[in-house]
Amino acid sequence: MIGVQPPDYDPAGTEHATTLPVAGPETVRDYVRSLLRRHRGAFAVLIAVNATAVVASMVGPTLLGGLVQDLADGERELRLGRNISLFAVALVVQAFFVRMVRLRGAVLGERMLADLREDFLVRSVGLPPGVLERAGTGDLLARINTDVDRLSTAMREALPQMSIAVVWAGLLLGGLVVTAPPLALAIVVALPVLLGVCVWYFRRAPAGYRSEAAGYAAVAAALAETVDAGRTIEAHRLEERRIALSDQRVAEWTSWERYTLWLRSILIPAINFYHASLLAGVLLIGGWFVLEDWLTVGQLTTGALLTQLMVEPVGMILRWMDELQVARVSLARLVGVREIEEDAGDGSLAPGGRELLAERVRFGYLPDVDVLHDVSLDVAPGTRLALVGPSGAGKSTLGRLLAGIYGPRTGSVTLGGTRLSEMTAERVRERVALVNQEHHVFVGPLRDNLLLARTDASDAELWAALGAVDADDWVRGLPEGLDTEVGSGALSVTPARAQQIALARLVLADPHTLVLDEATSLLDPRAARHLERSLGRVLDGRTVIAIAHRLHTAHDADVIAVVEDGRITELGSHHELVASGGAYAALWRSWHG
């Protein structure tokens, strides 16, 4: 069989678990139109500059045509001085404008790209917390890494180059028509073959390149994982398997390389043949016309040289075409984020008090499976409530509902009489904040990592917050204190310290109600206890809902709720529960010894 079929395994198919919407063609078109409109001035300049450069580049062939004509006519006076000076002037103009084209193209492309990536981040940052919680950040991350990257090439190079090439080819064609109209015929004759092959190629190429790029990324991803998991791989003797996996990824990637190479193996000869047959057409048709005296030798010379110049713009158009097609898909994914509904909350709603009340709450992540069944809970202001219970019982889910991240399916969660789900995220978080096990340390100075909670905080306040979470000692020990660069690529912070940073932010934000979901689980048990106590002093008077697996946290709380299987099965103080002899009491005894 001739030809290469696309490989069965498509790395791009499994590249992203798409959990966020992808924009439809309409929306993408609208977006592109608005982008072009925003930059139409720069586009106009680019095209004008480019046209000047192209026209200047046609002076050489025209002059040579004239020379050849004069020589053929046996002219003895060639006015060489005048011709050469004209040629030189044209050359200077051309060089200057070629430079401008490149520069204007880059300025325009960079401006569009900057707009696009900043737009995207602004939109991402405005997403409702519930959407993030459900969709995770994986899809969003893939979009910012892969799709923005793919678009960069398109914006930086493909779009400017494409418009340059189209103008260029059009002007050359125009020049050909002006110097020797019949020669334009040759172009029409040679075109259909090229068009046919192009249709065939562009129907397959974008998907092929996408899979190829995804396959290549998968090679690097497998390696990155091997590096990251070095100790685990060594301990479990997985070396051979990792090598086999990497080899498999290489095989998958190269199978796509082989496929796209096959596609180009058809396209490249077609383009070459087009150029050559164009030239042959011009020379033969033109030569015949000259022999018949319908055309002069000079015109033919100029025409043939202009035809040779066509190689460049046609090549550019074809080269950037698939880049643009790939970019369209990426753009649809970026623009898709705009289609997510904004936070539905009502900005004018504010709670009338601090009492947190859950009434007959039912909630589930899937339409048919409830995680919480008819949960009611009344948390009075200033109460320290501990949620305990086995994994998967719904403690964290209940915590998220109490923090307003999700709205209940039925029933209600209210703060001071106002439903949390009807308020905006900004309103809710001024009052209720959640800290969970997901502790992220942002790349940048440690100071920024704290300031995000309260942008106008003074250094003294930052140190006080760090002190409240027992972190002031090690921060003082950092090479540059608060200005030390942390996060990936800089000083790496242990998970335990990251948790302290998260808690310090909470102290700075100072909401009146806090939901702590395993907020100290990564600390050494002894350090955790100490931290919780010093934190407790700072948070005195705040409502604290702590989800904890260490029983001392429960012991220190005012009220303990035991959550089992989506229901609250025991509720009361430590002493009441121990006295009642239920599940909590049994656990306490085995733990306490």
Place this chain on the structure above:
Amino acid sequence: MQIRDLPHTDPGQPDVRSGFRFLVWLFRCQLGGQAKALGWGTLHMASIAALPVAVGSAISAVVDDSGRRLLVTGAFLVAIALVIAFADAMLHRSAVTNWITAAARVQQLLARQTAALGGVLTRRVAAGEVVKVSTGDVEKIGWFVESFSRFAAAVVVTVSVCAGLIWFEPQLGLLVAGGVAAVVLSVFPLLPTAIRRAEFERSKSGRATELASDTVAGLRVLRGIGGEELFLDRYRRASQEVRSASVRNARMWSLIDAVQVVMPGLLLIAVVWQGARLALDGRLGAGELVTVYGAVSFLLFPLRLFTEAAMAFTFSRPSARRAVRVLGLRREGREGGAEAARGGDAREAPRPGGDLTDPATGLRAARGRLTAVVCGAPDFAERLAERLGGHPVMPGDEASARLGGVALDEVPLAEARAAVLVQDKDPVLLSGTLAELLDVPSSGRVDAEAALRAAHCHDVLEALSRATRDGSRDPMRGMITERARSLSGGQRQRLALARSLITDPEVLVLDEPTSAVDAHTEAGIARGLRSLRAGRTTVVFTSSPLMLDQADEVVFVNDGAVAAVGSHRELLGTTPAYRAVVTRDTETVQLAEESA
């Protein structure tokens, strides 16, 4: 070498003495492919160089009023067209094949190197640096390997065309040859600055991408507590820095573009001027003038390859250096690493067995028993746990841990790892399906179901059954994302424990295996671990009373040596220091109770 034969069955032993030697080594690995690309490249460019001849002879045919010669020229042109089309496609195929075989070779070498070095690698170079070699440097190395043969072909053809012109019309030919040299040299002084700016732009853009993905990764934190504007501002600044760096970069490249127009243009003008005068003297026909003009325009094409090759070489040198830095790493210590261990005949030796002892601390874990270790200092526990497996990443002065009297450091690495499995504090879950995760080298005695049950993974299975790609709801087909980020800390710990239980090694050392698990579940796991490991040697580093209560024996290590041995309850009563460490929580609780 064809692409379909990839991956290489053996990527070979690279020359890692220097970056340049590495490039040479790669080049030599594919001499055949390079020769092919050189051949096709020469044919391709030579046939393109023949086009101006055809154009010139067509013009002179027309000038001479000869229709027959015009037709012959037409036929000649079609023949050249076919050769160009075929040779270009073949050149492209062989050059790309060279690129891909070189890139695949480096990727495979990296995979083998990282697997062989295991935990040692990231102690010696940053993880990001290794990954950067794979994502960025391989591409540049491949580019150099690929562009070299095209460059060589361009040299061959350029020299030939100049020689042809000299032979055809010495005065013109010498002018062209001198001009070509001037054109080539005119660009080179600009390249270093241009490349520096390109690198600067790349680093800025990498920084911006990093900031963006960092912001998105922490978005839940931002949305939960605020500070979005702070981070948006920061990103906008970085994004605008990229923009200005790119424009600055473009300024340099646009200058190079302009030079590449001016210099060949000047040459063309000189050629036309000289040619026209020769034509006036009757030494050059009109058609020949066109041929010369065409030939000089053609030379622009190979000239661009010169620039490209110079760039590829400049860019690939540092990349090759970085690759060599990673590929040249060797494992320190008494033994040559996994590579040597795999090949050795140590396999024949009987596996060590018996009590696990650590001479440095005096720790003894009896064969077939569940021993819990409590350490006064948490980071000492981490080092001790690692040493119990032998071949620590950073070999210290302490004597090796011994299994049945055999020093583990003396046993080949693979053998030691097979006898003793040390699950560290932060075990990594590799991405893939659950079935793939649990498919580890094992004794075969413990099946996945039993291990998952003992590690109390029912809720993990429930979550994974919703994460299958085929919608089968079979948890074994559920997808685990990178580092299992979609699971909670406790869920990750329990899966890692299940994986270690399946391995079922002679000796299992667990460092804080349940620190992120809730008390309800931890109590269950402690019982499950005990029954599943019955009769096998197990060492658990922990401070949880729920776990300690299940141990056959508890060893208390304080100040670098064993301070007490006994059951949890005994030690509580007899050893105040132990009590202080383990029940510091309950002790203070009691104090609080007393004061209340």
